[in-house]
Amino acid sequence: MSSLFRGEEMQLCQIYFKSEVAYSCVSQLGEMGIVQFKDLNENVNAFQRKFVNEVRRCEEIERKLRYIEKEAVKEEVELDEADQTCDAPKPKDMITLEAKIDQLEHDLVEVNTNKDALRKNYLELIELKHILVKATQFFEEHNQSELEDTMSKTVMSMEGPLVIDSIVAPSMRLGFLAGIMNRDKVSSFELMLWRFCRGNVFLKTADLTELVEDVTTNTLQAKTVFIIFFQGEQLKNKCKKICDGFKATIYPCPETLKERREMLNGVSMRLDELKTVLDQSLNLRRSILVNAAQSIKTWFAQVHKMKAIYHTLNMFSHDQKSIIAECWAPKSEINRIREILDLETVNWFFFFIIF
Numbered sequence: 001m002s003s004l005f006r007g008e009e010m011q012l013c014q015i016y017f018k019s020e021v022a023y024s025c026v027s028q029l030g031e032m033g034i035v036q037f038k039d040l041n042e043n044v045n046a047f048q049r050k051f052v053n054e055v056r057r058c059e060e061i062e063r064k065l066r067y068i069e070k071e072a073v074k075e076e077v078e079l080d081e082a083d084q085t086c087d088a089p090k091p092k093d094m095i096t097l098e099a100k101i102d103q104l105e106h107d108l109v110e111v112n113t114n115k116d117a118l119r120k121n122y123l124e125l126i127e128l129k130h131i132l133v134k135a136t137q138f139f140e141e142h143n144q145s146e147l148e149d150t151m152s153k154t155v156m157s158m159e160g161p162l163v164i165d166s167i168v169a170p171s172m173r174l175g176f177l178a179g180i181m182n183r184d185k186v187s188s189f190e191l192m193l194w195r196f197c198r199g200n201v202f203l204k205t206a207d208l209t210e211l212v213e214d215v216t217t218n219t220l221q222a223k224t225v226f227i228i229f230f231q232g233e234q235l236k237n238k239c240k241k242i243c244d245g246f247k248a249t250i251y252p253c254p255e256t257l258k259e260r261r262e263m264l265n266g267v268s269m270r271l272d273e274l275k276t277v278l279d280q281s282l283n284l285r286r287s288i289l290v291n292a293a294q295s296i297k298t299w300f301a302q303v304h305k306m307k308a309i310y311h312t313l314n315m316f317s318h319d320q321k322s323i324i325a326e327c328w329a330p331k332s333e334i335n336r337i338r339e340i341l342d343l344e345t346v347n348w349f350f351f352f353i354i355f
Helices: 019-034 052-074 090-139 144-156 161-165 183-198 233-243 255-295 296-313 331-346
Strands: 008-017 174-181 202-207 221-228 249-250 322-330 349-353
Touching: 008 019, 008 331, 019 296, 019 322, 019 331, 052 090, 052 255, 052 296, 090 174, 090 221, 090 249, 090 255, 090 296, 174 202, 174 233, 183 221, 183 233, 183 331, 221 233, 221 249, 233 249, 322 331
Parallel strands: none
Antiparallel strands: 008 322, 008 349, 174 221, 174 249, 202 221
16 A cells, blocks of 8 residues: 555556557557556667557657647747647548648648748848839939049049949930948948049939838838939949848839839739739738637647557557557555456457566
8 A cells, every 4th residue: 555655566467459449448548647668679670660650650740730829929829738638540541630730731821831932032022122212202302413523533532453343434324223231330331432443433312201110120120212323234233232142122223203103003913913912911820729729738638648558559569360568556556457457459359467
């Protein structure tokens, strides 16, 4: 008899049962929590045991459930508590549960992929809108002749044969690149342009008053719109390389005011449409997660129990007709264990007391 300083008197037992009822027997004994099984396959590699494929299936289901749970936590969806009375699903029910979780993960991945693509497009259009607005303001303040005069003065103020040889005819029309970048990189960016292009470019920047969500990191950052003016294809290629090095994003910007306004109107319309579609996608994603949150912890409990059962079955000795298990159990619970096994197997088992 057990006491504070003495545990229950234990009995080593051996159980023989048919393969068809082994799963349900281990499930019921696990719910009782009074049996400790011995590993009869200590010399067998874990990947060579009989139910290794079933264990892997359970681990794959757990991975999918963790993904769904992570997305639900990210969406701040409250998860319902697990059903404490849930039993381990039977092997035939495992197929249904696995298919349900597979479909749920597939739907969630598809919605997230579409959402990310829509959000990326939406953020790019916002940046393009800022560029068009700032470019229009800049071109309204400065005309083409003023820019050419500025370029000429800038070039002639430099010294050295490399700069003099690179002067292009004043009649050549100025080209420009418009883009956006992080504000903290502007000073280094301007210095690199000046040195790499030998002062033959003109840079105009304008800081955005509001924080803009970054396309790659999805974090709010201070951004700066820039316009680079140059003459010649060679300087254009140099400017693009420098922009790539500073991770600045270049967007197309029309040269004429009419084209810029038409493009700005088109971008505004597309932003409204994308906002509507993106909201619908977010609502669909939340509805999927809310429905999954009602059962996800219960599914976790069921899969954990199923995985534990297969791990236990891997400790048994198997032959063509029966399964042999050895376990330690309290002497006072032997009759109760016999009754449980008798109910589960309808006398399809043999219970022996070894010691």
